[in-house]
Amino acid sequence: MPSFDFEEQRIVKEIQRLNAKRVVLQMPQGLKPEAAKLAKLVEDAGAVAIISSDPCYGACDIALFEAESLGADLVLHFGHSKMVRDDNAHAIYIETHAKIDIESALQQALPLLIDYKTVGLTTSVQHITTLTSAKQFLETAGKAVLIGDGGQLAHAGQVIGCNYSNPKAVADQVDAFLFVGGGIFHALGIALGTGKPVIIADPYDSRAYSITDEAQKLLKHRYASIMAAKDAKTFGILIGVKPGQKHLDHALKAKAIAEKTGRTAYLMAGREITPDALMEFPQFDAYVNTACPRISLDAPGKFQKPILTVNEFMVLCGEISWNDMIRKGLFEN
Ligand code: SF4
Numbered sequence: 001m002p003s004f005d006f007e008e009q010r011i012v013k014e015i016q017r018l019n020a021k022r023v024v025l026q027m028p029q030g031l032k033p034e035a036a037k038l039a040k041l042v043e044d045a046g047a048v049a050i051i052s053s054d055p056c057y058g059a060c061d062i063a064l065f066e067a068e069s070l071g072a073d074l075v076l077h078f079g080h081s082k083m084v085r086d087d088n089a090h091a092i093y094i095e096t097h098a099k100i101d102i103e104s105a106l107q108q109a110l111p112l113l114i115d116y117k118t119v120g121l122t123t124s125v126q127h128i129t130t131l132t133s134a135k136q137f138l139e140t141a142g143k144a145v146l147i148g149d150g151g152q153l154a155h156a157g158q159v160i161g162c163n164y165s166n167p168k169a170v171a172d173q174v175d176a177f178l179f180v181g182g183g184i185f186h187a188l189g190i191a192l193g194t195g196k197p198v199i200i201a202d203p204y205d206s207r208a209y210s211i212t213d214e215a216q217k218l219l220k221h222r223y224a225s226i227m228a229a230k231d232a233k234t235f236g237i238l239i240g241v242k243p244g245q246k247h248l249d250h251a252l253k254a255k256a257i258a259e260k261t262g263r264t265a266y267l268m269a270g271r272e273i274t275p276d277a278l279m280e281f282p283q284f285d286a287y288v289n290t291a292c293p294r295i296s297l298d299a300p301g302k303f304q305k306p307i308l309t310v311n312e313f314m315v316l317c318g319e320i321s322w323n324d325m326i327r328k329g330l331f332e333n
Pocket residue numbers: 057058059060061160161162163244245291292293294
């Protein structure tokens with residue numbers, strides 16, 4: 001397990017600057033073992049610390065409701081970059097960069113990049129400070145390197161699970177992408193969003209591998225999900241109420257499309273969209289998910305009914321073609 005930069009000095013300074021008296025600490029799964037240490041830091045800075053025990057999947061999920069309900073004057077959100085703007089709330093994002101060497105994973109990636117002259121470089125926020133050295137490494141190996149900046153995220157080259165605007169900004173100019181980071185979800189998103197080959201350089205396992213076959217497999221599954229919803233008559237349109245997941249406009253659009261094409265659709269809103277929660281609604285034949293796209297893409301097999309993204313639902317309803325959707329992205333608007 002790597003160590004992380006929790007920016008302790010900044011936390012103390014911000015608590016003092018804001019004169020915060022009660023602070024909610026929120027972090028994703030992998031950082032929860034550090035919660036007590038961080039709470040102690042907050043207490044030593046003179047505030048009451050309250051650790052959020054709920055799951056936290058992304059920057060979209062910032063604990064603003066919880067802070068209000070607990071009378072807290074500051075939320076410290078660890079592990080993600082700033083996404084939700086709320087001028088009424090004091091929320092500080094601590095990006096929590098990983099302190100881990102990436103060079104060995106980059107070495108492993110070079111043979112996989114041999115056929116590609118120009119490489120797009122991307123990463124998650126945990127490794128964002130390594131992009132400059134990764135670029136230099138690739139350039140020394142003879143590659144031309146582009147880091148996209150679509151202007152929507154905190155950093156050039158960064159991707160998050162629901163936003164691939166940075167790689168998309170340079171997709172036309174590169175032969176392949178290199179993603180620096182662990183896990184396959186982000187790299188899959190880059191492959192699906194750009195149609196380019198994607199190599200992962202995983203510094204946690206010091207290895208590199210291609211994600212192209214997985215992307216093809218995922219596309220086949222998504223096509224099967226659309227087909228499985230072909231005869232569905234009644235749809236639940238899912239709205240996420242977490243601050244950065246609320247897309248009521250998308251939900252209303254999906255409902256209008258459903259009704260225009262002779263289907264019935266009802267709006268549903270929730271914090272956690274889980275297979276167990278949806279099992280309570282046997283009247284729905286299928287769902288359209290306007291909240292976090294990971295719900296549809298990560299583990300569709302866990303849901304008993306098809307759970308489509310809005311773009312997939314538009315394919316089902318004949319509003320766009322499958323190829324249009326591939327060009328647009330499975331869930332991007
Ligand atoms: S909506 Fe999903 S993918 Fe996007 S930031 Fe939130 S958890 Fe991550």
